[in-house]
Amino acid sequence: MPELPEVEVTRRGVAPHIEGRVVEQAIFRREGLRWPFPPGLSELLAGRRITHTDRRGKYLLIGFEHGTLIVHLGMSGHLRVLPPGIEPRKHDHFDLVVSGPEGRQVLRLHDPRRFGAVLWHANEAGPLEEHELLRGLGVEPLDEGFSGALLHRETRRRNAPIKQVLLAGDIVVGVGNIYACESLFRAGINPKTAASRISRARYDMLAEAIKEILAAAIVQGGSTLRDFIAVNGQSGYFQQTYFVYDRAGVPCRNCGAPVRQIKQGQRSTFYCAQCQR
Ligand SMILES: [Zn+2]
Known part of the structure; x- marks a missing residue:
């Protein structure tokens, strides 16, 4: 997708x-x-x-x-x-x-x-x-307005797991399943943690991780840009190196513990129970 x-x-x-x-x-x-x-x-x-x-x-x-x-x-x-x-x-x-x-x-x-x-x-x-499709959207993750302060402020009454709060898209847009899993890993946050219980300092790390991962994906995608516009090109969605996404049972690239897969709201979540607390 x-x-x-x-x-x-x-x-x-x-x-x-x-x-x-x-x-x-x-x-x-x-x-x-x-x-x-x-x-x-x-x-x-x-x-x-x-x-x-x-x-x-x-x-x-x-x-x-x-x-x-x-x-x-x-x-x-x-x-x-x-x-x-x-x-x-x-x-x-x-x-x-x-x-x-x-x-x-x-x-x-x-x-x-x-x-x-x-x-x-x-x-x-x-x-x-x-427009009805746009008015409920959260801030753009690569805009100045997106920060750990914003995540922290907007989650004080959100008791749902942080992974699902990210996917909901009403605080920040564009953090889909892959990027939610990867940024939570990079920030060391367990995806099951209630959003309201995460500290400002950890949200700063999460916002930074989201920005870095999305920006890197855009840069990498730019290098495969020809695929998008080639006459005979196929879909051209770029494959990236993931740390946890789609790596169930495979050793964590950081600590070697097997990556876990769970379901959260019908979607698969991948995380490392050692690295993400
Ligand atoms: Zn790990």
Whole structure:
């Protein structure tokens, strides 16, 4: 599943090909994905210039003067930039055909499991951050506003395990299952610990770990950027070296004790009982 780093790397990969370009055509090949495609969207976008790209959590935002296209990659989606004239494959559901100095290019959404989304937020509907999918989101983990102080302050009444509080996304966005496991390991915090019982000092370490791990994943993803936009590229989600994630029973890279796997809210948690207290 694409996580925040993949979405950010995708944004950085497609941005130079679509920013400032004019949409010639928006092509939808089915009624919708997770939700129906907004009716009339092709007409709304045709002839309009893409002003910028942005990201909020795992939502890719393609900005126009009159609104914002909100794209989510779901469980299995990815975007590619292609030259014109390449026949769509199965599961290629949406094309944005743009024209610019280098001629015509196609931004194509491929989503086999169809949990992704393409939605429209018109400027006249109000501020983008008030969109129903965006307004409940926590702070961006790589922004200045994210810190141990914030985690500490926002968890004083949260008795759920810290792992689940991170995944909930209402305090901080983009810390998915993999990154939650890895950052708790790096900060030495047991994922079962009630969020309200973790000290400010330990939250400082956790916030630092989250920032470092996500930033490193984006840097690493940048080096595999070509996979995202290659004509014949596959999904391109990058594999990283994990300390605990998906390593059940394998010796901890730090202390050698076997990594444990438990279920928390239907999701697998991996941790080292020696290193994480
Ligand atoms: Zn260990």
